[in-house]
Amino acid sequence: MEFVESGVSGTYSPGMSSGICVVIPTFRREDDATAQADRFARMAVVSSVHVIDQAGTLAAHQPFTALQERAPEVHLVTQPNLGGSGGYARGMLESMTSTAGPILLSDDDAILPEEALTAMVEYQASTARPTIMGTGMLAAENPTMLVSQAEAVRKRDFMWGPADGVHEALDVKSSSEHVNSALRLRARPNYSGWWGTLLPPGAVAELGLPAPYFLKWDDAEYGLRATAHGYDTVVLPQARVIHPTWGAYKTQMGWTARILHRNRLTTAAAHGAGRGVVVSSLLHQIKHILAGHHLTATLWSAGIDQFLAGPQEWLGRDLARARQDGQELVDRWYRNHPERQAHPKATRPSSLPLGPALLRALVGLIPLPRTRVVLHLPVDDVNWRTTLGADVVVMIAPDGSIAGELSPQRATARTLLAHTVRQHAIMMRRWRRLRKLYRQALPTWTTPEAWKQMITRAEAEQAHHT
Numbered sequence: 001m002e003f004v005e006s007g008v009s010g011t012y013s014p015g016m017s018s019g020i021c022v023v024i025p026t027f028r029r030e031d032d033a034t035a036q037a038d039r040f041a042r043m044a045v046v047s048s049v050h051v052i053d054q055a056g057t058l059a060a061h062q063p064f065t066a067l068q069e070r071a072p073e074v075h076l077v078t079q080p081n082l083g084g085s086g087g088y089a090r091g092m093l094e095s096m097t098s099t100a101g102p103i104l105l106s107d108d109d110a111i112l113p114e115e116a117l118t119a120m121v122e123y124q125a126s127t128a129r130p131t132i133m134g135t136g137m138l139a140a141e142n143p144t145m146l147v148s149q150a151e152a153v154r155k156r157d158f159m160w161g162p163a164d165g166v167h168e169a170l171d172v173k174s175s176s177e178h179v180n181s182a183l184r185l186r187a188r189p190n191y192s193g194w195w196g197t198l199l200p201p202g203a204v205a206e207l208g209l210p211a212p213y214f215l216k217w218d219d220a221e222y223g224l225r226a227t228a229h230g231y232d233t234v235v236l237p238q239a240r241v242i243h244p245t246w247g248a249y250k251t252q253m254g255w256t257a258r259i260l261h262r263n264r265l266t267t268a269a270a271h272g273a274g275r276g277v278v279v280s281s282l283l284h285q286i287k288h289i290l291a292g293h294h295l296t297a298t299l300w301s302a303g304i305d306q307f308l309a310g311p312q313e314w315l316g317r318d319l320a321r322a323r324q325d326g327q328e329l330v331d332r333w334y335r336n337h338p339e340r341q342a343h344p345k346a347t348r349p350s351s352l353p354l355g356p357a358l359l360r361a362l363v364g365l366i367p368l369p370r371t372r373v374v375l376h377l378p379v380d381d382v383n384w385r386t387t388l389g390a391d392v393v394v395m396i397a398p399d400g401s402i403a404g405e406l407s408p409q410r411a412t413a414r415t416l417l418a419h420t421v422r423q424h425a426i427m428m429r430r431w432r433r434l435r436k437l438y439r440q441a442l443p444t445w446t447t448p449e450a451w452k453q454m455i456t457r458a459e460a461e462q463a464h465h466t
Contacts, residue, residue: 018101019047020121020198023094025087026108027054030061033108037064040106041071043114045121047101049074050091054081080458082319083214088194089451092204096448103199105219109140110195110241120198120239130200131232132223134192136240139169143242146170150189150235153220157280158268160220163187189233191223196241203231208446212315212454214322216256217263221442224271252288252296253382253404255326262303265427266315269307269438275431282424289416290361291384292393292408295333297416302329304423308430311441316450320458337412339405343394346376357389364391365414379403 022040026033033051040049049071051058056078058064068074079090088105095103102121106112112135120133136149152163161167165182172179197219207226210218223233252260261281268277281304288297306314318325352360352373360373372391379395387393393406427434444450 018201020045020102020104020117021095022046022049022104022106023052023088023091024049024106024108025052025054025084025091026058027081027087028057029108030057030064033058034061034064034067036106036108036110037074038067038071039111040104041067041074043117045114045118046104047073048095050094051076052087052090053078054083054087079455080320080462081323082212082455082458083322084194085210085213085215085218086319086455086458088218089209089212090455092209093448093451096204101201103204105194105197105199107195107241107243110135110137110243111140112196112239112241116236116239117198119236123234123236124198124200127232127234129230129232130203130226131234132192132200132203132226133198133239134189134233134235135196136235136237137193137195137245138172138240138242140242140244144171144173146172146240147243147245148193149183149237149240150185150233151192152187152190153224153267155273156276158264158271158273158277159280160191163189183237189223189235190227191220192233192235194219195243196239200231207231208443209448209451210446211263211267211442212319212445212451213263213266214259214319216260217267221263221267221270224267225446228271252293255299255323255330257296257299258303258306258326258329259322260303261300262307265304265307266311266438266442269431269435270442272435272439275428278424278428278431281427282420285420285424286417287384287388289413289420290358291388292390292406292413293384293387294337294406294408294412294416295330297420298333299326299329301416301419301423304427307434308423308427310434310437312437315438315441316445316454319454320461337407337409340407343402343405344372344374344392346394347372347374351375351377351386352389354385354388360389364389364408365410365417367410382406 024033024036037049037051040046051074053076058076059078068076077090077094092103102124124131124133137147139145139147146166147169148162149166150163151160153160164185170179170182207229211221265277265281285297285300288300351357373389374392375390376394376396377386379397382393382395387406395403395405397403
């Protein structure tokens with residue numbers, strides 16, 4: 001596929017639009033992508049909408065083709081599935097000669113009101129320093145609940161979290177004093193989630209394209225890169241998207257967990273984090289193992305192995321197979337640990353207190369007889385704290401059906417524990433060398449030229465297998 005020729009000077013040239021260019025990656029969500037593109041095409045501040053279809057289904061989707069006929073500013077680009085980072089990178093490439101204005105990076109299901117986008121543009125244009133405008137997130141399931149607002153990556157352990165006081169979902173209909181207190185910044189935001197982020201004019205030319213992570217941490221890494229270049233990140237109180245939420249079960253117990261942890265370690269190393277991130281990783285792995293989240297621990301372990309192998313083994317090379325590789329790990333786990341057809345009844349109405357739960361988890365590593373603790377928990381409430389000390393956890397979906405079961409085995413726990421201690425000892429010993437390798441490698445894979453090569457290679461591989 002041919003690419004637009006993308007200059008990297010970031011200067012304005014005749015014929016380029018100064019309106020917002022919207023970039024929307026999508027994968028097998030035809031109706032969401034069509035509705036999202038339609039919403040943005042109707043906004044006066046938007047000059048073009050680039051929909052990056054990574055499943056190859058939109059070109060034959062009649063509502064989308066009808067939208068293109070009445071809204072010529074909606075452009076469709078089809079490419080292999082290279083994840084969120086690949087979709088956003090392609091949209092950035094396409095935008096570099098089509099606009100001199102800001103670029104909005106948006107999920108295909110994140111609803112951003114036009115007045116909020118307009119306020120973001122006006123604020124960005126009024127700042128003396130280059131400023132990235134982020135958006136908070138309201139839960140689509142309950143649009144008065146604010147899930148997150150301003151966020152930051154902590155340098156000591158490279159975990160993301162609130163830069164304000166929104167530590168848990170906040171009802172924005174509650175007292176104004178309570179809301180204002182929660183939204184007061186405690187730290188400086190240094191990234192914004194790409195469910196809705198407005199990059200200022202010239203940012204892509206100066207900062208480059210996303211890290212080739214497939215998904216997870218690409219937005220945080222880009223924000224850290226921008227902060228290092230003197231950019232500010234601002235989230236206006238009125239700038240919020242309505243977006244479906246996700247729980248620990250979705251992010252930690254599926255194929256994405258391997259990529260999430262690998263990318264966190266990579267970002268930490270590339271941005272000069274200390275060994276605190278290694279300690280944090282070890283502690284979280286121990287929590288996963290003691291709490292019976294053995295699939296999560298296995299996926300994290302695979303991510304650590306990939307990170308330890310060095311950037312030359314995977315960075316910029318595994319995009320086309322990242323999803324498949326992760327899913328194969330999950331499938332293998334379930335083949336080796338099949339779930340029972342009949343699930344036991346609960347023996348307790350709720351999780352154990354922390355002290356007894358931790359004691360049971362530690363003693364549980366030793367093969368001694370004891371009374372079983374069986375919990376039935378809503379799937380969205382499943383995390384290390386709620387499952388700690390349980391022998392069986394039956395996870396209940398929102399519709400009341402059984403979503404799965406955690407049945408930790410002592411032998412598996414001991415094996416995982418020994419392996420993760422060895423892994424983290426190796427990582428601790430090699431950390432300075434790994435920092436150097438990833439700090440040197442990452443910039444070479446975030447240029448327009450590198451991304452063009454990655455996309456071209458993925459298209460050739462896809463053509464070979466069809």
